[in-house]
Every structure is written in structure tokens, then in C-alpha cells.
Amino acid sequence: xxxxSIIFINCKQCLxxxxxxxxxxxxxxxxxxxxxxxxxxxxxxIRTILMSFTNEGLMDLEPVKIVGIKNYIRAITNNxxxxxxxxxxxxxxxxxTSEMILGTLVGLLVNQxxxxxxxxxxxxxxxxxxxxxxxxxxxxxxxxxxxxxxxSFLYQMNIITDYVSWLSTPSKTLGAIIFADVWKNFSxxxxxxxxxxxxxxxxxxxxxxxxxxxxxxxxxxITLPHILPSLQVALVLRIIxxxxxxxxxxxxxxxxxxxxxxxxxxxxxxEAFSNSRxxxxxxxxxxxxxxxxxxxLLYMKLLNRKEE
Amino acid sequence: xxxxxxxxxxLFYIAIAVLVVYILAPFLWLIIMSISSSTDLSTKPLSWIPxxxxxxxxxxxxxxxxxxxxxxxLFGLRNSVVTSFTTVLISIxxxxxxxWVFSRYPGKKNVILxxxxxxxxxxxxxxxxxxxxxxSTLGWLDNSFALAxxxxxxxxxxxxxxxxxxxxxxxxxxxxxxxxxGAGLFTRLFRIVFPLMMPAIGTVALLALLMSWDEYFYAxxxxxxNDAITLPVVIANLASxxxxxxxxxxxxxxxxxxxxxxxxxxxxxxxxKGLTAGGVKG
Numbered sequence: 381x382x383x384x385s386i387i388f389i390n391c392k393q394c395l396x397x398x399x400x401x402x403x404x405x406x407x408x409x410x411x412x413x414x415x416x417x418x419x420x421x422x423x424x425x426i427r428t429i430l431m432s433f434t435n436e437g438l439m440d441l442e443p444v445k446i447v448g449i450k451n452y453i454r455a456i457t458n459n460x461x462x463x464x465x466x467x468x469x470x471x472x473x474x475x476x477t478s479e480m481i482l483g484t485l486v487g488l489l490v491n492q493x494x495x496x497x498x499x500x501x502x503x504x505x506x507x508x509x510x511x512x513x514x515x516x517x518x519x520x521x522x523x524x525x526x527x528x529x530x531x532s533f534l535y536q537m538n539i540i541t542d543y544v545s546w547l548s549t550p551s552k553t554l555g556a557i558i559f560a561d562v563w564k565n566f567s568x569x570x571x572x573x574x575x576x577x578x579x580x581x582x583x584x585x586x587x588x589x590x591x592x593x594x595x596x597x598x599x600x601x602i603t604l605p606h607i608l609p610s611l612q613v614a615l616v617l618r619i620i621x622x623x624x625x626x627x628x629x630x631x632x633x634x635x636x637x638x639x640x641x642x643x644x645x646x647x648x649x650x651e652a653f654s655n656s657r658x659x660x661x662x663x664x665x666x667x668x669x670x671x672x673x674x675x676x677l678l679y680m681k682l683l684n685r686k687e688e
Numbered sequence: 689x690x691x692x693x694x695x696x697x698x699l700f701y702i703a704i705a706v707l708v709v710y711i712l713a714p715f716l717w718l719i720i721m722s723i724s725s726s727t728d729l730s731t732k733p734l735s736w737i738p739x740x741x742x743x744x745x746x747x748x749x750x751x752x753x754x755x756x757x758x759x760x761x762l763f764g765l766r767n768s769v770v771t772s773f774t775t776v777l778i779s780i781x782x783x784x785x786x787x788w789v790f791s792r793y794p795g796k797k798n799v800i801l802x803x804x805x806x807x808x809x810x811x812x813x814x815x816x817x818x819x820x821x822x823x824s825t826l827g828w829l830d831n832s833f834a835l836a837x838x839x840x841x842x843x844x845x846x847x848x849x850x851x852x853x854x855x856x857x858x859x860x861x862x863x864x865x866x867x868x869x870g871a872g873l874f875t876r877l878f879r880i881v882f883p884l885m886m887p888a889i890g891t892v893a894l895l896a897l898l899m900s901w902d903e904y905f906y907a908x909x910x911x912x913x914n915d916a917i918t919l920p921v922v923i924a925n926l927a928s929x930x931x932x933x934x935x936x937x938x939x940x941x942x943x944x945x946x947x948x949x950x951x952x953x954x955x956x957x958x959x960x961k962g963l964t965a966g967g968v969k970g
Contacts, residue, residue, distance in 0.1 A: 406793060409785035409877075413848065414800060416782055420815070420841045421807050427818030438820075489703055500704060502953055503711050505960075509952035510715065511902045513920035514941040517927040518718045521934055529717050532734040563714065571960045613964055624811035627904045631924050648813045653909070658817050665814045676809060 431662035438656035451663035460639070461664055464647035465671070471558060471629075471643060472622035478562045479618055483569020484611065488603075490570070491577040501574065507567040516631035519560035523547050523632075547633055550640045557632055557641060565621075569614045576610035577603070616679070623672055644668050715945075721938035722746070729934050745939035757926070761940060763914035764922035767832050771907075771918055772900035774836035776893050779847045784889065787851035788877055792860070801852060804845035812905050815841055820909055832916045838906050843896045850895070850962060854888035855881065891962035894955065898948050919944050 432451055436444045455461055490501055510518075522529045523546035531543040546556045580603065588598050626645040629635065635642030635650070642650075648668065652661025721729060722745055724738035751758040790801045819838055820829075828834035862884070863876050871880070882889075907918040923940045952959065 406789045406797065409789050410797065410800065413782040413786040413844065416778070416837075416840055417804060417807075417844060420819070420838060421804075421845075424815040424818040424822075424841075425807075425810075427821075428814055431817060486707060489700075489707065492700065494700070494704065496704075500708060502956060503708065505952040505956045506711060506715060506949055509898070509948040510945045511920060511948060513902070513904050513923055514718075514945045517923055517937060517941050518714055520927055521721065521938060522714060522717065524934070527730055527732065527734065527934065529734060532732075535733050563710075567711070568963075571956075572964055575960050575964060610964060617963075620809045624813075626811070626813075627920075631904075631927060634928075645811050645813050652813075652817050653820075658821070661813075662817050665811070665817065669810050669814045672810060673806075676806065 428662045428665055431659055432666045434659045435657075436659040436662075438653065438658055444659075447659070451660045452667075454660065455663050455667055461644075461647055461667075463639070464642050465644045465668075467554070467640075467642055468623060468625060468644040471554065471561075471625055472619065474558045475561045475565065475622050476615070476618045478558070479566045479569050480611065480615060482562065482566040483614065484573050484607075486566065486570040487573025487577060487607075490574055504567050504571050504574070507564045508571070510564060512564070512627045513631060515560060515564045516628045519556070519563075520547065520632050523556055548637045550637050553633055553637060554641050557629055560632070561622075561625075561628055565618060569611075569618065572610050572614045573607055576607045580606045612683075619675070619679075623675065718938050718941055718945075721935055722942045724935055726933055726935055742935070745933070745935045746943075748936060749939050749943065757936060760914060760917065760922050760925075761919075761943075764917055764919040765943075767911075767914075767916050768901060768919040770832045771836045771839065771916075772897050774833060775839040775843050775900045776896045778836065779840055779843045779896055780889060780893055783844055783847040783851055784882070784885075785877060787848050788855055788881060790848070790852045791855035792863075801848060805849050808842070808845040808849070812841070816906065816909055819906075823910060830911050830913055830916045835907060835910055835916055835918070836900075838910065839900050839903060841906075842903065843899055846899065847892055847896055850892045851885075851889065854885060854892070857888075858884050887958070888962070891955075891958045894951065895959065895962055898951070901948060 433446055433448060434444050435442075435447050435451075486504070490497065490504070507515075525531065525543055525545040525548070528546070530546065531540070534540040535543065544552070547553050584602055585598055588602055593601065624645055625643050626649070629641050629643055630646055630649075633641045635646045644664075645668070648661050648664045651664060652658050655661075720736075720738065723741050723743060725740065725742040725744070728735060728738045728742075748756070749758050749761045752762055753759060786800075790798055823829045823831075823834055823838075826834075858881060862880060866876050866880050902920065903918070904920040904924065907921045908924070911917045911921065923937075923944055926937050926940050
């Protein structure tokens with residue numbers, strides 16, 4: 381059946397028919413998706429919560445006992461867990477801030493007309509497209525204390541006289557990982573900012589220029605408000621990813637040295653799978669989810685207040 | 689005055705040059721490592737340009753032989769392709785009709801969409817422990833299709849949200865006129881909305897494909913042999929072992945990064961549009 385004519389009418393009958401159609405059939409359309417989501421998301425989430433009140437192990441060696449809130453008391457008094465959460469927090473704040481600033485600056489820079497602009501803009505997608513695992517492994521090679529490119533480069537430029545073990549010096553490791561993550565993900569922010577800048581009309585900026593606004597004023601009063609919604613999208617996307625960081629740290633250092641880069645998720649993974657304690661691992665996971673939900677709620681509240 | 693403009697222009701080009709080096713240097717170095725001989729890679733300090741181009745790492749990784757790196761790499765490649773395509777297929781088939789309902793009938797049911805988006809923000813460890821138990825009880829560990837099913841945890845909420853945003857952009861009047869012509873629900877859905885949605889669904893599918901291709905955590909937990917192990921896990925294993933052949937590790941990285949980088953360079957515009965479409969409006 382083909383659409384013979386597109387007639388623009390406000391058709392109450394149609395809407396009514398649609399309502400009837402949907403109320404009869406919507407369940408058929410949504411059910412399969414809901415069913416899969418309940419199996420792979422809903423049920424596991426509930427099981428995790430139930431698990432967190434037990435002493436369940438990885439293998440069923442002993443009968444599972446309910447231990448009440450014992451796991452929770454142990455969790456919130458466990459300094460190792462708290463310092464793992466701190467690592468996640470520091471990592472998230474550091475990477476998100478750097479990526480937002482660097483990404484915005486690069487977006488503004490590349491938005492200016494220049495020769496070879498098309499190529500440079502196209503290149504922006506390269507870091508983002510590289511898989512996280514490859515990025516982690518690439519930087520691990522670059523940071524290699526013996527044959528890594530970074531040491532070689534710094535040595536040849538006479539910046540350092542001795543090779544540095546970037547990934548096994550506790551004071552440098554987290555910074556090195558943060559640098560690697562920023563390299564990959566600033567490009568997403570830059571592309572989002574650039575896309576948004578391209579819909580900004582030049583007339584507006586020219587008008588402000590004639591009115592005598594300087595570059596900073598123009599940015600503050602015209603450009604920034606224009607790209608703000610896009611920046612918010614980028615911010616949310618990056619925060620969501622950064623607080624649950626696992627891959628890049630785990631591949632580069634496994635959480636070491638001396639657990640200095642062990643994030644919350646790595647801590648939970650080790651508790652559940654290396655120490656074979658699913659029960660208390662689940663407790664840590666539930667607490668992490670709780671903290672992330674608080675962040676989401678705070679953010680939404682902040683947005684609502686702004687809109688008011 | 690003119691001089692001032694000139695210096696600022698020079699500074700501008702210096703900034704652009706720094707940017708290009710920053711973006712390209714690490715990845716170019718990875719490519720150079722992949723075609724260097726192991727002697728070139730173990731001189732101290734490094735000689736940056738390899739004395740001779742050496743493709744032996746590529747030969748080793750792309751050659752099938754029993755218990756070789758090539759064997760696990762090629763199986764990883766196959767499994768990654770199977771797992772990610774299966775995930776995308778399942779996700780698109782099941783989320784498209786649901787997303788249509790979310791878009792056209794935004795009533796109480798949109799609570800489902802909101803819950804889905806919130807779950808998208810939670811860390812995979814929140815689901816992984818019971819999923820591991822269940823898969824191990826069912827004997828489904830180390831199985832590509834089970835893994836694809838687990839990947840729906842990540843990919844489905846994303847697809848549902850992005851598809852819904854895209855259907856919002858299709859004028860309802862098109863469907864109205866079809867209803868006048870007597871079209872039923874399924875005709876509207878698959879004859880009218882779906883064809884118009886083809887480019888958007890293509891973008892959503894591509895983003896979902898990149899997501900699954902990238903996934904490491906679940907794959908590391910739920911697979912361990914050539915039957916289902918995926919490329920990210922193979923590469924992470926290469927990099928974490930006592931493997932001293934850096935060229936081999938680099939080669940694995942270059943091959944795994946090639947498909948997404950090429951796709952990205954070719955389809956940058958639609959990918960970025962797809963990524964931002966959802967958020968900018970909502």
C-alpha cells in the first residue's frame with residue numbers, strides 16, 4: 381500500500397483510530413523488548429541486590445546463607461573500598477574536566493576557516509574511533525619503561541636524563557592513565573562542539589562585532605549560549621562513561637601499583653572473581669549504583685532548576 | 689595592524705599543527721611499531737624510522753596454525769564479528785517497534801524508556817555477577833550467542849532511545865494520510881515509517897556495532913577459549929602477557945582499530961549527528 385497523497389488535515393478520527401490501534405497492539409510491539417531487557421537487566425539487577433545480603437560464593441561449595449546487612453557494614457567501613465571510590469572520583473573529575481576544556485578549545489579552533497580544514501576536521505574522529513582496549517594497549521606500549529616512545533622522546537629532547545617507569549611509579553600512574561583517556565575522548569567533545577558551532581549564524585557575530593563587542597564578550601554572550609546544550613550532552617555522555625571506568629585502567633595497570641589506580645569497578649571485580657566472594661562483591665556493586673544514581677539525580681535537579 | 693594579523697595567523701597555524709601532531713602521533717607510532725622488526729623496537733633510545741619494513745607480525749597474526757598467536761587472533765576476529773552483528777540485529781529488530789510506540793504514544797509507557805536510559809548509566813558490574821552464575825549454570829559460558837544476548841544490556845537501551853528520537857523527527861501527518869487510506873498498524877510501521885527511517889537506523893546500527901566491537905568487560909568474564917573469545921580480550925591478553933614482541937602487540941591493535949577508524953572517517957557526519965540527535969532535543 382502506498383501513500384497516494386499527503387493531505388494535511390487535523391484528523392480527529394485518525395487519532396482516535398490510532399489510539400485504538402495502539403491500545404490494542406502496543407503490548408505486542410513493546411513486549412519483546414521489555415522481555416529481553418527484564419532478562420538481561422531487570423532480573424540480574426534484582427539478583428545482585430538479593431545477593432548482597434548473602435555470603436554467596438563464585439562456586440557453590442557451601443550452602444548460601446543470608447547474612448543480613450553484615451556485608452553493608454563491612455563495606456562502608458572498608459578503607460580499601462573507599463579509596464577505590466576515591467580513585468574513580470578523581471579519575472572521573474580529571475578526565476571529564478580536561479576533555480570538556482580541551483574539546484571545546486579544539487572545536488572553536490577548527491571552526492575557523494583555514495586551508496586543509498576538511499582534513500583536520502575528519503582526523504578528529506580517529507581517537508574516538510579507536511577501541512578503548514587498543515587505546516589502553518597503545519599507551520601501555522608508549523609508556524613502556526625500557527623501549528617506550530615517551531621515554532625515548534623525552535630523553536632525546538634532553539628533558540629527562542633517566543628513563544621513568546610511568547606505569548609503576550605510584551605518583552605518576554593515575555596521571556598517565558588520565559592522559560591516555562583524555563587523548564581518546566576529547567575528540568568526542570570536540571566533534572560535538574564543532575557540529576553545534578556550524579549551526580551558529582555568522583550574522584549574529586558580525587552584528588556584535590559592529591556593536592564593538594570584543595572576542596571574549598562575543599564568546600560569552602553569543603557562542604557559549606549557542607553551544608551550551610551540546611556541551612551538556614557531551615558532559616552527560618562523558619560522566620556516565622567516566623564514573624564506571626574499568627577497561628583502560630585494568631588493561632594498563634590492573635589497578636596497581638600498590639592499588640593506587642584501583643577504581644571502584646576493579647575493586648568489585650576483584651572481590652567477586654578473584655576472591656570468589658559474589659555476596660560481598662554484590663554489596664559493593666549495589667553501593668556503587670547507589671552513588672551513581674545520586675549523581676544522576678543531582679544533575680537532573682540542577683537542570684530543572686536552570687530551566688525554571 | 690597588518691603585522692598583528694599576520695602573527696596571530698602564524699600562531700593559529702602553529703596551534704593547528706600541534707593539534708594534528710597530538711591526534712596522529714600516538715596512532716602513527718602504533719602503525720610504525722607494527723611494521724618494525726623486533727631489533728628496531730628494542731634499541732635504546734629508539735630509532736624512530738625502521739631500518740626495513742617488516743610485515744612478519746601481520747603474517748604471524750593472520751596465519752592459522754595450531755596454538756599460535758595467529759590462531760587465537762583469527763578466532764577472536766571471527767567471534768567479534770559474530771557477536772557484534774548478532775547483538776545489533778537483535779537490538780534493532782526488538783527496539784524499532786517499541787521505539788515507535790514510545791514516540792507516537794508518549795503516555796505512561798515512556799516510563800519504560802526512562803528506566804532503560806537510567807540502566808544505561810549503571811556500571812556493568814551491577815549485572816555481571818548474577819549473569820555469570822546463570823550462564824555457568826546453563827552451560828552457556830564461552831558462547832558467542834549468549835554473549836551477544838548479554839551485550840543487549842548495553843546496546844538495547846541506547847538503540848531504543850536513539851531510534852525514538854529519530855522517529856520523533858518524522859512528521860505524523862505521513863502516517864495520518866496512510867490511515868485515511870485504510871492502512872493498518874503494521875503497514876504504517878513497516879511500509880511507511882521503516883523506509884523513512886532507513887538512514888537513521890543505519891546510523892544507530894553502526895554506533896551499536898562500534899559499541900559491541902569495543903566491549904571488553906563482559907567478554908573477559910564470560911569467554912575463555914577460541915570458541916567465543918573476542919578481539920579486545922585477545923589483544924588485552926597479548927598486551928598483559930610476558931610478551932616481549934611489541935611489534936606483534938601493535939599489529940593486533942592496528943588490525944582491531946582499522947574497521948572502526950575507516951568507518952569513522954567515511955561516515956563522520958552521520959555518526960556525530962546520530963550521537964547528538966538524542967540529547968540536544970531531549
